[in-house]
Amino acid sequence: MxxxxxxxxxxxxxxxxxxxxxxxxxxxxxxxxxxxxxxxxxxxxxxxxxxxxxxxxxxxxxxxxxxxxxxxxxxxxxxxxxxxxxxxxxxxxxxxxxxxxxxxxxxxxxxxxxxxxxxxxxxxxxxxxxxxxxxxxxxxxxxxxxxxxxxxxxxxxxxxxxxxxxxxxxxxxxxxxxxxxxxxxxxxxxxxxxxxxxxxxxxxxxxxxxxxxxxxxxxxxxxxxxxxxxxxxxxxxxxxxxxxxxxxxxxxxxxxxxxxxxxxxxxxxxxxxxxxxxxxxxxxxxxxxxxxxDEVAKELPELPQKRKYRLVDQYGLSDYDASTIVNNPVLALFFDRVLYHYDDPKTVANWLLGEISRLVKSSEEEIEMISLKPDDVAYLLTQVKEGAINNNSAKAVLEEMFQTGKEPDAIIKEKGFAQISDTSALQDAVKAVISANPQPVADYRQGKKQALGFLLGQIMKATGGQANPQAVREILINALDNE
Ligand SMILES: [Zn+2]
Incomplete structure (x- = not known):
């Protein structure tokens, strides 16, 4: 043949x-x-x-x-x-x-x-x-x-x-x-x-x-x-x-x-x-x-080919993620607008292709119609980065923003999502948990490091998940090692 x-x-x-x-x-x-x-x-x-x-x-x-x-x-x-x-x-x-x-x-x-x-x-x-x-x-x-x-x-x-x-x-x-x-x-x-x-x-x-x-x-x-x-x-x-x-x-x-x-x-x-x-x-x-x-050339936006190269070569996104974003001009514009206020392309891409795409899919709306504002999304990501709220709370805030069009700050306050980073409040919570759990504390001090996870969990529970985990960890270790 x-x-x-x-x-x-x-x-x-x-x-x-x-x-x-x-x-x-x-x-x-x-x-x-x-x-x-x-x-x-x-x-x-x-x-x-x-x-x-x-x-x-x-x-x-x-x-x-x-x-x-x-x-x-x-x-x-x-x-x-x-x-x-x-x-x-x-x-x-x-x-x-x-x-x-x-x-x-x-x-x-x-x-x-x-x-x-x-x-x-x-x-x-x-x-x-x-x-x-x-x-x-x-x-x-x-x-x-x-x-x-x-x-x-x-x-x-x-x-x-x-x-x-x-x-x-x-x-x-x-x-x-x-x-x-x-x-x-x-x-x-x-x-x-x-x-x-x-x-x-x-x-x-x-x-x-x-x-x-x-x-x-x-x-x-x-x-x-x-x-x-x-x-x-x-x-x-x-x-x-x-x-x-x-x-x-x-x-x-x-x-x-x-x-x-x-x-x-x-x-x-x-x-x-x-x-x-x-x-x-x-x-x-x-x-x-x-x-x-020359006049007409000025009107041309960045074209998909170049955009893909920018997302892959400059921002380090995967080929797949870059294509998913660029193949939808509305998504691509949204990405750039969030990026304008929050300069971390990988995090923006993760939220856009993860939570935001999930919300769009679960609603009857097209991405073209969504009421999310790029600068609000950037604000929310900044709050996560600065430790003002945790990741799970941020997802809940995003969903509320998506459904109601409210501003993230208002939702965070309304729902009491603000993370407790205030050191004195956290210190009180740590003290309370240490005195209520003498056995795990003793275990930890004898070298059983896994007891730390249990104590951390107790503090998060006591603060309704609002404590900043990193801050809690530092305060707890400090208290266990030095007191
Ligand atoms: Zn005619």
Missing amino acids: TQYETVIGLEFHAELKTKTKIFCSCPTDFSAEPNTHVCPVCLGLPGVLPVLNKRAVELAIKAGLALNCQISHLSKFDRKNYFYPDLPKGYQVTQFPLPICTNGYLIIKDDAGNDKRIRINRIHLEEDAGKLVHSGTTIATSAYSLPDYNRAAVPLIEIVTEPDLSSAEEAKNFAEMLKLTLQYAAVSDVKMEQGSLRCDVNISLRPQGQKELGVKTEIKNLNSFRSILRAVAYEQTRQTEALDNGERIIQETLTWDDDNGTAFSMRSKEDAHDYHYFPEPDLVPTIVEQDWI
Whole structure:
């Protein structure tokens, strides 16, 4: 049996977070009645002229910078011609020879857990098509479909990778890192299940060691990371069996059926020349000066890749903890804000991933909604560090803060959680316990050191757990040794 190597390239469509469409002022929001957000421009009626949405260009530049691309000072729009009912104009306005961004990359983990650089060929700006609402559950089983043009001409970026990925797991890792990067850069909602981020996979096999690429197929309709994993595995198996049986792979576009875990052919794959691309005559070329790129760059926050390195290399967090924090932008921001007031990253991470995550999970709330204030959490941790309250009390205070939104100080006072660190109060408690327990005291003085634990326990009990254990220990040992 021949051993094959898998070659995968990915294409993503991300809807940009603009208020209005790319060439007209129709709103882009998602939940309107069908065909209410349309006008002569996005319906392509005769005699209308498009005007490019500046914010869409800005967000495309931002995405390009976040994905380490070069930003083109000159790009232009073209018409991609094809007939399909979701495309009111009969062509899609997109960018072909001169896209807005080129030559980027993202770093992901390969199957061995090492860093791997995946090149991004280009990002181009284009308009979305409308949406066909099928009468049945899938396009293949429907008697008819109804077009909704609300989505027509919503601004999109298409991100195209080089075929640098070699497994289903790598494809999924790339998709996750891309989604997270776009989320941090705030250019798109990146909701795969709602279609604001969509992924197509190009996949081919070639015998191990062969330079030349095999014939590829394209799988569409992947709307979760899990479906990317499953579809690649499915197509790897299908192509392996076909090649082993001496069959030829046909270049075609497949659609993924997630319910049944299979892909079926939609059409034989077109090449670029089938679309008769030509320049869009109604739009002038897009000129982007360096000043503008510099301005946009200033708006970019620290991106997930760098953030992970900071948490691991500078703060000494484990890879796992760093990823858990960074993979959730809300958690990552919360972490940084607590850290701003309490400079001990490991303790902050432990509380965030331990108690706070437990509270969030046990409630119906999302981490986005929680009422905890980062500076209150920092205050609470400071109280623990200074010995003003003990760890268990702090957990109870945190829970109360989480549920009521009250300030930690108020809760500590209300519940009487303040640790007794006052030496004279502790000395009295120690004296009382020593005189009430002559036998353990004698044992300790004869060298049975384990008697100390018993006496400590008695003092903690007598003070209702509020004594500062370290202070008690010092006072007790001092009293036993010197009195
Ligand atoms: Zn419109």
